[in-house]
Amino acid sequence: MKDESLTHHPKAPHTLPTGVYDLVSTPTVMAQPTTTHPVNSSEVPSVTTSEQDVEQSTLRGDQYDDSTKEKLEEPANLQAVGPTGCSVGQVGEDEFVEGGLEGWKVIIGCALIAAPTVGNLLWGVFQAYHSKVLLKGTPDATLSAIGAVQNSLMTALAFVTGKLGDKYGYRRFIASGCVIAFLGQLCASWCHELWSIFLTQGVMQGLGCGLLLPMIFAIPSQWFRRHRGVATGIVVAGSSLGGAVSSLVVQAMLDHLGFHKTLLIYSFVQGVTMLVGFSLIKTRFPASQLQNRDRKIAWVDKQYFKDPVFWSFWVALLFAVFGYMSPFIYISVYTREKIPNISNQLANLPISIMSFASAIGRTTIGLTGDRIGFVNAFILAIFLSSFCQAVLWNVAAESYPGIMVFSILFGLTGPCFISLVTPVAVTLYGTHNLATLTGLLNVSNMPGSLSGPPIGGVILENSGRNWHALAAYSGVIQFVGVLCMLYGMLISFDAYVILIVY
Numbered sequence: 087m088k089d090e091s092l093t094h095h096p097k098a099p100h101t102l103p104t105g106v107y108d109l110v111s112t113p114t115v116m117a118q119p120t121t122t123h124p125v126n127s128s129e130v131p132s133v134t135t136s137e138q139d140v141e142q143s144t145l146r147g148d149q150y151d152d153s154t155k156e157k158l159e160e161p162a163n164l165q166a167v168g169p170t171g172c173s174v175g176q177v178g179e180d181e182f183v184e185g186g187l188e189g190w191k192v193i194i195g196c197a198l199i200a201a202p203t204v205g206n207l208l209w210g211v212f213q214a215y216h217s218k219v220l221l222k223g224t225p226d227a228t229l230s231a232i233g234a235v236q237n238s239l240m241t242a243l244a245f246v247t248g249k250l251g252d253k254y255g256y257r258r259f260i261a262s263g264c265v266i267a268f269l270g271q272l273c274a275s276w277c278h279e280l281w282s283i284f285l286t287q288g289v290m291q292g293l294g295c296g297l298l299l300p301m302i303f304a305i306p307s308q309w310f311r312r313h314r315g316v317a318t319g320i321v322v323a324g325s326s327l328g329g330a331v332s333s334l335v336v337q338a339m340l341d342h343l344g345f346h347k348t349l350l351i352y353s354f355v356q357g358v359t360m361l362v363g364f365s366l367i368k369t370r371f372p373a374s375q376l377q378n379r380d381r382k383i384a385w386v387d388k389q390y391f392k393d394p395v396f397w398s399f400w401v402a403l404l405f406a407v408f409g410y411m412s413p414f415i416y417i418s419v420y421t422r423e424k425i426p427n428i429s430n431q432l433a434n435l436p437i438s439i440m441s442f443a444s445a446i447g448r449t450t451i452g453l454t455g456d457r458i459g460f461v462n463a464f465i466l467a468i469f470l471s472s473f474c475q476a477v478l479w480n481v482a483a484e485s486y487p488g489i490m491v492f493s494i495l496f497g498l499t500g501p502c503f504i505s506l507v508t509p510v511a512v513t514l515y516g517t518h519n520l521a522t523l524t525g526l527l528n529v530s531n532m533p534g535s536l537s538g539p540p541i542g543g544v545i546l547e548n549s550g551r552n553w554h555a556l557a558a559y560s561g562v563i564q565f566v567g568v569l570c571m572l573y574g575m576l577i578s579f580d581a582y583v584i585l586i587v588y
Contacts, residue, residue, distance in 0.1 A: 185309030188368070189317070192309055195366025196302040196321040199260065201328025202356040203267045203295050209233035210437050211333050212287065214418040214430075215340050221280055227543030230415050232284050236292040237411070237535030243296025244528040248304075252522045256301040256369050264360040267294030268353055275349035300524040307512045308370040315460060315509050319452025322505040323445040326497075328359075330441030337434045390526065395514065398574020400530045403507065405567035406468045407534030408541075409475060409560035410500050413493075414440065415539045416546075420553055421489055428486070436493040443497025451502040452509070460510045461575070467506065469568050470499035476561025480554050 185192065213229045216222075221229065251259050270290030277283050306317035332352070339348040390396045414437065421433045455463035474496040483492040511523050542556050549555040 184312060185317075189309035191366050192368055193306055193317050193320050195363040196305055197324025198363030198366070199264065199298060199302055199360050200321055200325040201363075202332070202359050203264065203291075203298065203325075208329060208332050208336055209236065209287070210414050210416075210418055211337050211340075211434050213415065214422070214434065215337075215345070216283070217419070220278065220345055221283070224280060225543070225547070226416075226419065227540050227547065228280070230539040230543050232288040233411075233415060234536045234539050235284070235288040236295070238532045239289060239292025240295040240299055241528045241531035241535055243293060244299045244524070245526055247297050248300035248522045248524055248526070248528075251301050251304075256305065257364075257367065260298045260301050260367065261364060263294045263297030263299075264357075264364060265294070266297065267291055268357045268360065270294060271349055271353035271356060275346045275353065300522075300528065302367075303508050304524050305367065305369060307508055313456065314512060315452035315455035315463075315506070316449065317452070318508050319449040319505045322501075323448040326441045326444035326448055326501070330438045330445065333434060333441060334438045337431060341430055390515075390523075394577060395574055398571055398577075399510065399514075400527060402464075402468070402567040402571040402574070403503075403527060403530040404533060405570060406471070406503055406564050407531045408538040409534075409562075409564035409567075410471055410503075411535070411539050412542045412556060412560040413475065413479070413496050413500065416542065416556065417489070417493065420483075421486070423551065423553075424484065424489070425486055432486075436489055439490060440493040440497035440500075443494045444501045447498035447500075447502045448505040450498075451505050455506055455509055460506050460513050461571075464503055464506045464510055465568055465571050467499060467502040468564055468571070471496070471501075471503065472561045472564035472568065474499055474561070475557050475564070479557035479561070 209232065213226075213233065216229055217224060217226065247259050247263075267290070270286050270293075273290070274283060274286035277286055302321060303318065306321055307314055310317040336348060336352060339351065343351075417436045417440065418434050421436055422428060425433075451463055451467055454466075474492065478492050478495060482488045507527055508524055511527060515523055542559060545559050546553070546556050
């Protein structure tokens with residue numbers, strides 16, 4: 087049972103701030119940084135902490151009590167994208183209202199866009215095809231670098247587009263990203279050399295996804311507070327379902343139609359899906375954010391960099407991403423090596439199973455986060471992902487049934503922490519400039535996205551194709567992320583209270 091006395095904990099350095107209790111209960115939106123959302127001094131209790139402590143506690147919302155209300159503008163009708171148009175409403179002072187039916191339509195729209203773009207986990211299928219047919223003889227590390235470039239560009243660009251989206255509106259960036267992603271797959275259908283595949287399926291896909299990534303992950307938090315974890319989980323789960331269905335269909339099409347016709351068909355299906363999703367998306371911004379849009383963009387939010395909680399979260403993401411992509415990239419190659427005479431369809435089936443399970447896991451972790459707190463759920467998700475790779479992949483995945491069991495369990499746990507990034511950010515810092523914060527956090531994904539799979543390929547080649555070494559690398563490096571998050575809680579929160587009392 088929750089100890090109510092904890093909610094009146096004194097505000098002092100390295101104590102549990104008021105807002106942080108929402109990590110283990112129904113989340114309340116935190117206050118924004120003082121540089122962008124000034125606080126009425128009459129609403130702030132008197133404190134005697136140092137200037138640095140005040141800056142850190144203000145950033146996490148310590149100066150607001152639980153009665154603080156998030157102010158959002160009323161939903162607006164869908165507006166055309168133009169030089170000054172964006173899908174925002176009038177500035178209002180109404181209390182936060184759950185999205186209702188309109189909000190769930192927006193969530194579906196975000197999921198439809200995530201399915202063929204951000205959640206495009208097809209590179210594992212294409213890499214297996216290229217290594218045997220189109221780019222036969224190309225080292226695995228080189229081919230995996232194409233997928234790594236796609237992921238790293240997506241996360242690096244997200245920081246810039248998040249800033250621009252918070253200032254100019256989301257829809258124009260979502261539209262641009264959809265167009266570039268569509269053109270990348272379409273142009274790839276005429277490519278037959280490594281450099282052209284790199285440009286289309288690597289660079290163009292990464293640029294397109296980077297333009298829309300922070301927007302579609304930020305929008306659910308604008309519409310829902312009580313069900314914020316579930317709403318965000320549905321969007322991320324949409325990406326998993328898109329990858330699962332596409333991997334099954336694309337593999338069959340590659341076997342029967344070839345590379346050119348497969349990508350022609352897939353790109354147009356992708357385009358139609360994104361068009362439907364885009365038509366459903368609307369946005370709601372905090373009133374203060376609309377009032378401050380004329381201000382010059384501050385590209386570096388120094389307040390975050392002074393907060394140890396931010397850094398523990400950021401570094402934990404850094405290590406978690408290094409490890410979680412390895413099964414998606416290498417499971418088809420692994421299956422072919424363990425079972426040499428297996429068909430292409432069966433060899434790629436674990437990717438699809440992993441993606442289907444991921445859709446369930448990413449939604450379930452949202453429900454779990456709503457129940458036990460998003461930070462606790464985040465740590466749990468990364469720990470389970472680490473365990474699945476370091477232990478289950480090493481021990482159980484030696485036969486086809488074992489590979490399938492591993493694919494299911496890793497899919498249920500491995501990618502789930504991605505669904506919690508935005509809810510954790512909202513719990514700590516509120517919805518003000520949320521796309522900016524989401525983009526800043528996603529920058530931590532870039533090193534792991536860019537070098538994680540290639541490092542795995544190098545380990546695999548230099549160890550004499552020892553898959554145990556690859557699994558150990560992926561699992562252990564994710565566990566380092568768990569330790570980083572726990573360390574941040576220990577130095578900044580009363581972590582033992584969170585983990586024991588709740």
